[in-house]
Amino acid sequence: MTTPVRKKGRLSEAVQSIQPSGIRRFFDMASTMDNVISLGVGEPDFVTPWKVREASIDSMERGYTAYTANPGIIELREEISSYLSRQFSTPYDPENEIIVTVGASEAIDIAIRSTVNPGEEVVIIEPGFVSYAPIVSLAGGKPVSIGTKKENEFKITKEELEAAITSNTKAIMLCFPNNPTGAVMTKEDLDPLVEVIEKNDLLVLSDEIYAELSYDQKHYSFARLPGMKERTILISGFSKAFAMTGWRLGFVCAPADITAAMLKIHQYAMMCASTPAQYGALEALRSGQDDVERMVTSYKQRRNYMVKSFAEIGLSCHVPGGAFYAFPSIEDTGMDSNAFAEELLHEERVAVVPGNVFGEGGEGHIRCSYATSMESLETAIERIGRFIKNHSS
Template sequence: MKNDVAHYISQTAKELQPSGIRKFFDLAAGMKDVISLGVGEPDFVTPWNIREAAILSLEQGFTSYTANAGLLELREEISAYLGTRFGVSYDAKNQIIVTVGASQAIDIAFRAILNQGDEVLIVEPAFVSYAPLVSLAGGKPIAVSTSATNGFKVTPEQIEQAITEKTKAILLCFPNNPTGTSLNKAELMEIAKIIEKHDLLVVSDEIYAELSYDETFTSFAAIPGMYERTILINGFSKGFAMTGWRLGMLAAPKEFVEAMLKIYQYTTLCAPTMLQYGAIEALRNTYHEVESMQRSYRRRRNYVVQTLNTIGLDCHTPGGAFYVFPSIRATGLTSVQFAEELLIQEKVAVVPGNVFGECGEGYIRCSYATSMPQLQEALKRMQRFLETKGIKRGEKIEQNS
């Protein structure tokens, strides 16, 4: 065996970059008194009835494999949920797969549809895993950059300009991570015209669908003519506060699901059985909790956006998710410099905007999925930090504001 172990590592693995989100999360984890606005995870504990259902399944001895696509009982609940909430109809038997998180659903979707060199348009700023998952499937990620001038909303013209003869699909995420930007039905219908014109597929990441605050969420699969072209991705992590459960779902026309299921069979087999029983309970009896969490996030969003603008960081109002994406350009610092100095000086962890794509430079992502007292303290510290950079605007933030 050669002494240089790197000799054995694939070129693809060598070229993958570590997650910029985890870098700052790991750095903050080694410090005391840090308030983390970094990782996108609900601060709510999974509702008790969901946990109890999973525990009961263990006590009853339900510890065997399930069908590859997941418990039929769960797929039936997912089918009912997607139909009731979003107006899209999928057959539980052959159009739905229960996955180990939404990220895995995206992974097997790309592996099922991409040939070597196929291009996938990714609207940026975008979640850090999208481009690597395209690359791992043999495709080529193509960034479609947005800007704060229109609230980071992608336009049909931007999409069409990025399309080439190699373009196979587009990945859409709304409400968006990291900007929180959402798209309404009229805007989606205009994008759909471009999708149909150029015969593209759509991977629609709708994991934040339940965290839409100002307008009714519209699933891309519900747009006329898009059902046949769309692989719908969703899951339990964000809306149901089940991040550590790692349960996702995908729904698509039968032919796509058959292809993805073959990949899933060989890579995972099935999602953990007891967790699937918890997910059944989540869909049947927990929606009142989801609505309660949504109301709490909306209040926090309003407070954080107003306060950031008050202390000198321009910030648009996101339509969903639990992130804000304020500009830090007034400080003269890069996104990484701002995040590093804020963490060291004031012990507040945020994520540099550039990890979400080049157009994210000059911004930071802050998650408001933490308690109001923690948010208030974090923003006090950020105001103090900004004052050291010569930025002083508005009144001092009070702890009980």
């Protein structure tokens, strides 16, 4: 008698358990319509500066088209170290503490996969970027959410962090300046977390991709806090500040033992980041600061306009200290986030992202990217104002 063969499913149970990105769903809906103003996708409307593009083109003309070292060309790693030191006072050893990755997204993935064991918990601040929880789940970990409050400007407190920690907690995922709220945390805000992190022997995964886009005060890196560099994995990249989204280039910095572990995954999954992109990024760090400051000045003007305009049409909105997102409350409309976003798209051709895709704490809000032209923002505000007026009781 033969033993029956157990029927196997075609798909991974872990993959089946996660949902597609809510951001992409609205972007895909908008792409099928005419005359849509998209405030949905977080992408600069600026073109990558010419000298960065030229450096990449030049590297190809000189024949630099082969694989690089797994962690990236040493010149770029040295420049990343110098950049972090001069901009944020957080230097790293380019030889064994920095990996150049395929976007900050890969950096997040390898940081989590190299540190989190099956069943271990990772505390995630919400509202937060949509990929954190799925990546933790795919690594076999358990995402644990902390919902921040608009009354506290969407910052995390020591007490909220303590309440979420169990004996199984391995790490906390931070993202400040925050996507989607634009919240920032100063040194004074971050200091109280140190005691909790040390007492519970936690790692900190600090996504600082929006560090340059800080409007009212200079960004303070979590790794700069006393005793925290050895506990912190710093994640960043070139997409947002340098307008290089399509180049797919990021970097991750960590203590040498964690970096070595991340490099194993990077070697097998990616080999190395794009060679021409690395040479472009090298030029961005060497000579691109003026371009960054010009873009930041423009974003700040747009931020001020958006916050003021939302108030004028009846939507309360805290002033985002960083990133390029406004996160107005729509609670007074009586509509939930999904309904508001879908009806606004169909009736007024404005694409926004419902706040609940960033976690339960985002319900009652919408995310609006102001990384688009002032002309488009003015038209979008006019349409949103008309939509609210048409739906008011």
